[in-house]
Amino acid sequence: MPSLGADMEAGTITQWLVKPGDHVHRSDIVAVVETEKSTIEVEIFEDGIIDELLVHEGEKVPVGAALARVTTQTAGAAPGQPITVPLERAPAVTPVIGPEDRGTAPSPVTGPVPAALPVPLAASPPLVVSPIVRHLAERLGVDLSTLHGSGLGGTVTRADVEQAAPPARLEASRREPATGERGIRSSPFARRLAAELGVDVSALRGSGPGGAIIGSDVRRAASHPTAEPTLAVAPTMSPASSTAAENRQAAMRLAIAALMARSKREIPHYYLSTTIDLSAASTWLEQANLERPVTTRLVMAALLVKATALAAKHVPEMNGFMIDGAFASSEAVHVGVAISLRTGGVIAPAVHNVDRLSLDELMAGLKDLVRRARAGVLRSSEMSDSTLTVTNLGDLGVDEVFGVIYPPQVAMVGFGRPTERPWVHNRTLGVHPCVTVTLSADHRVSDGHRGARFLGRIDHLLQEPERL
C-alpha cells in the first residue's frame, strides 16, 4: 500500500484493474484505493507481469503492506524462475515511493543478469496489449490493430491509445465518472455516500451521465427506502450509518492533526511575506484571455504557481525533502496544490515538473487536478511526491496565508486574495491589483535571507508574465 500523502496510514483496495498474468507497464493504473480523503488510482512504477494479488478487494491494509507480487523485467530471471518481489519495499516494483520511503528504501534489486523475458512481451506480430489499455481502447473507440506500439517490444501503451483517440472522445471519457462496482457506473462520491447511508448502489437507477449513479440518486434512495418487510424502515438516518460518516470525518481530522502536529513539533518554521504588484500579470492575462476560447483560458493561479516553481529552481533550499535530519533538494519541481474538499479537510495533490510546463500545459494540469480532486479520484503519484506546496486561499477572501509545512517538504507558499490596493509606482500613487505572498520555510534548511530571495524571485518573475 503506497503512502498516498504523508498523513495516510491505511487504505482500502476497492478495485483491482489487473489480475495475475497481466502485463503491466510503468504508470498503468493497476488498482483503485480509497483513503479517508479520496479515491486514488494507484499506478505501477515498473514494467512487469502481475504474479499474485495479495490483498482482496474491500480489504483495508496499512501503508507499507504488500499489495501484489510483480515479476519485473529489470529484476531479470531465467524463464521459469521469475524473481517475485512484493509491491512495496523493493524500489524496482514499488507502485509509488512515498515521501516517507525516500532515501530509506533499500537499494534497487540487483538480481541475476537480466535475461530475455519469457516470450509474450517480445512477441511482435500478435499485438501485446495490457487489459487496461485494451479497455481504454474499447472505451475510446480506437482500433488497436491500427496502432504502432511505442512500448517495449512494440507494446501498445496507454499513451499510444490516447494519442490515436479522437480528442472529443478522450475529453469526454476523462469527464466520465469512474466505474465502481463491476458493471455499475457510479461516482466515487456516490459510492462513499452510499456506504455511509447504507444504500445498496446495485439496486439504484442512475440519473447521471450515461446512467451513472450520482450523489442525489443515493440521497433519494436513502430518504425513500424500499419498503421491504424484513427491513425496519428508519425514518431518519440510522445510528449505525451516521456513525460511519462521523468516523470517516473523524479519521480524516485525526490524520491531518497527526501530520500537522508533527510538522509543528519537528519543523522550526520561519515566516516571510511580501506584497506583489500584479498590474503586469493582470494586464497580460486579460489580453491573453481575450484571444482564447473558454477551454484554454488561463487563471491567475496558474501564473502564481508557475512563478513559484521557477523561483524554486533558483533557490533549491525550498524544494525537496528533509529525511532523517538531512535535506535532499529535488531536481524536479512537483508542486503540491492545496485543494479544500467541500466535505471537509484538504488534500494537496501534485502537478509534476511545473518548471518545465508551458502555461497552457500547467493550466490544463491544474484544471484537471482540481476537477478530479473534487470528484474524489486522484492518482497515486500525485498524492505522494510533491516537492513544495502552494496554497491559494485567496478565493476565500483572506489577505494572507501562513501555511504549515507538509513534512517531509521544507516550504509552503501561500497566496492571498488578489485585490486592488493603493500602490506607489514611479513615485505616483495609483490603484494596482496586488497579492500578498507568504513563505513558511524550514529553518533547518534555509535562513530568512534565502527565503527573501525566493519571494523576491517570485515577484520578479510575475513582472514579466510573458516569459512565464
Next chain:
Amino acid sequence: MTNDEARQLIRTVLHQVAPEADLDGVAPGETLQEALDLDSMDFLNFVTGLHEATGLEIPERDYGRLSTAEGCVAYLASSGPRVG
C-alpha cells in the same frame, strides 16, 4: 433555450464541477461561487462546461452575469439563437 432547460443545464454542469454542490440550496441572489464554495478554477470549469454544452463563447467580461443562478439562466436563455 427555455429557463427550465437553462436551469437543468446549470445543474448538470455544476454536478460535473462539484459533485456535492446542491443548486437547490442556493438562495435567490446568492452568488454561486460563495454559496457553493467554488474557487476560480471551479468557476472556470463551470464556464467551460456551459461553453461545451451550448457552443457559446462566453467572454471573460460576461463572467459577472454568470455569478448567480438567475444570472446564468437569463444569460443562457437570452443567447437562444446561437444555441445548437
